[in-house]
Amino acid sequence: MSEPAPEPVSEPSVDGRVVLDARDISRALTRISHEILERNRDAEDLVLLGLHTRGVPLARRIAARIEAAEGHPVAHGALDVTMYRDDLRTHPTRAPHHTEIPPVGIDGKTVVLVDDVLFSGRTVRAALDALADYGRPAVVRLAVLVDRGHRQLPIRADHVGKNLPTARSERVGLRLEEIDGIDEVRIVELEGVPA
Numbered sequence: 001m002s003e004p005a006p007e008p009v010s011e012p013s014v015d016g017r018v019v020l021d022a023r024d025i026s027r028a029l030t031r032i033s034h035e036i037l038e039r040n041r042d043a044e045d046l047v048l049l050g051l052h053t054r055g056v057p058l059a060r061r062i063a064a065r066i067e068a069a070e071g072h073p074v075a076h077g078a079l080d081v082t083m084y085r086d087d088l089r090t091h092p093t094r095a096p097h098h099t100e101i102p103p104v105g106i107d108g109k110t111v112v113l114v115d116d117v118l119f120s121g122r123t124v125r126a127a128l129d130a131l132a133d134y135g136r137p138a139v140v141r142l143a144v145l146v147d148r149g150h151r152q153l154p155i156r157a158d159h160v161g162k163n164l165p166t167a168r169s170e171r172v173g174l175r176l177e178e179i180d181g182i183d184e185v186r187i188v189e190l191e192g193v194p195a
Contacts, residue, residue, distance in 0.1 A: 015173075015186070015188045016171075016173060016186040016187050016188030016189065017186060017187055018184050018185070018186050019162075019164060019185050019186065019187055020145075020146075020161075020162060020184065020185035021183070021184055022177075022182070022183035022184065024162070024185075025145065025161070025183045025184070025185070026183075028145060028161030028162055029058065029061050029062055029065065029145070029161065030065055031161065032062060032143050032145075032159045032160075032161055033062050033065035033066050033069070034069075035158075035159045036062065036066065036112055036141075036143065036159060037066060037069060037070070039141070039158070040110050043066055043070045043072070043074050044072075045108070045109050045110055045138075046066070046074055046075065046109065046110050046112065047074075047075045047076065047077070047102055047104065047106055047109045047110070047111045047112070047137075048062055048063050048066075048074060048075070048076040048077075048111075048112050048114055049076070049077050049078065049079040049101075049106075049111060049112070049113055049114065049127075049131075050076070050077070050078050050079070050114045050115075051078075051079055051081060051113060051114065051115045051116075051123060051124075051127055052078060052079070052080050052081070052082075052097040053097070053179065054115075054116040054174055054176050054179060055078075055113075055114045055115040055116050056078045056114075057176050057177075057178040057179065058114050058115075058116060058145055058176070059076050059077075059078070059112075059114035060076060060178075062076075062112075062114060062143065063075075063076040075102035075103075075104045075109075076102060077099070077100040077101050077102045078097065078098065078099060078100045079099050079101075079113065079127055079130055079131065080096055080097040080098060080099045080130070081123060081126035081127045081129075081130045082094050082095070082096040082097065083096060083130075084126035084127070084129040084130045085122065085123070085126045086122060086125070086126070087122070099130070099134070101134050101135075105134075105135055106131070106134055106135040106136075106137045107135040107136055107137070108136075108137070108138050109137050109138060110137065110138060110139045110141065111131065111137040111139070111140050111141070112140075112141045112142070112143050112158075112159075113127050113131075113140065113141070113142050113143070114143045114144075115127075115142070115143075115144050115145075116144065116145050116146065116174045116176075117144065117145065117146045117147075117148055117172045117174060118142070118144040118146070118147045118148065118151075118155075118157050118160075119148055119149075119150055119151075119172075120150060120151060120152040120153065121151045121152055121153035121154075121155035122152065122153060124142060124153075124155045125153055125155065128140065141158040141159070142155070142156075142157045142158050142159070143157065143158065143159035143160075144157045144159070144160055144161065145161040145162065145174065145185070146160075146161060146162050146164050146172055146174065146185060147160045147162070147163050147164065148164050148165070148166045148172050149163075149164075149165055149166065150166070150168060162185075164185075164187070166187060169189060169190050170187050170188065170189055170190065171187070171188045171190050172185060172186075172187060172188075173185070173186040173187075173188050174186075
């Protein structure tokens with residue numbers, strides 16, 4: 001039995017076809033923000049944690065939308081899962097990022113993990129392990145901009161911007177204004193990878 005393909009990292013791409021443009025991404029984030037508010041009657045006990053790298057600006061954008069709707073700031077931060085990943089032996093060159101837990105902490109809070117693309121579920125598993133080192137939330141939920149399928153673990157997103165069925169021979173390339181200078185999601189065909 002062959003080793004499962006590593007989870008691709010969303011990264012800038014100029015190849016492939018655009019499946020979401022800036023307006024689509026904005027609409028998806030607005031919908032996710034409203035869904036989060038509907039599930040959490042009070043945004044005061046809500047903490048959004050973006051997973052590095054592109055989940056962090058997505059969490060900030062969602063927090064800004066919720067703040068605009070609720071009239072008060074929403075706690076948000078960043079969670080680094082690098083040292084909690086189960087593929088460090090095969091991909092040891094990952095540079096750790098900085099985890100930023102908001103001053104209100106996460107104990108007893110509703111924590112929404114925010115990521116860009118949900119694929120195998122291994123990043124989310126690592127995030128749950130990392131989260132346990134910072135406290136004990138009342139509830140943990142998951143919001144992703146794109147769910148592309150191909151799960152290897154029993155993980156499901158609570159809030160999805162776009163379900164985007166893909167082949168294993170494709171990569172989802174996400175670019176964000178804050179990092180890449182443009183908002184778009186592309187599907188890129190990988191050469192030499194069986195579908």
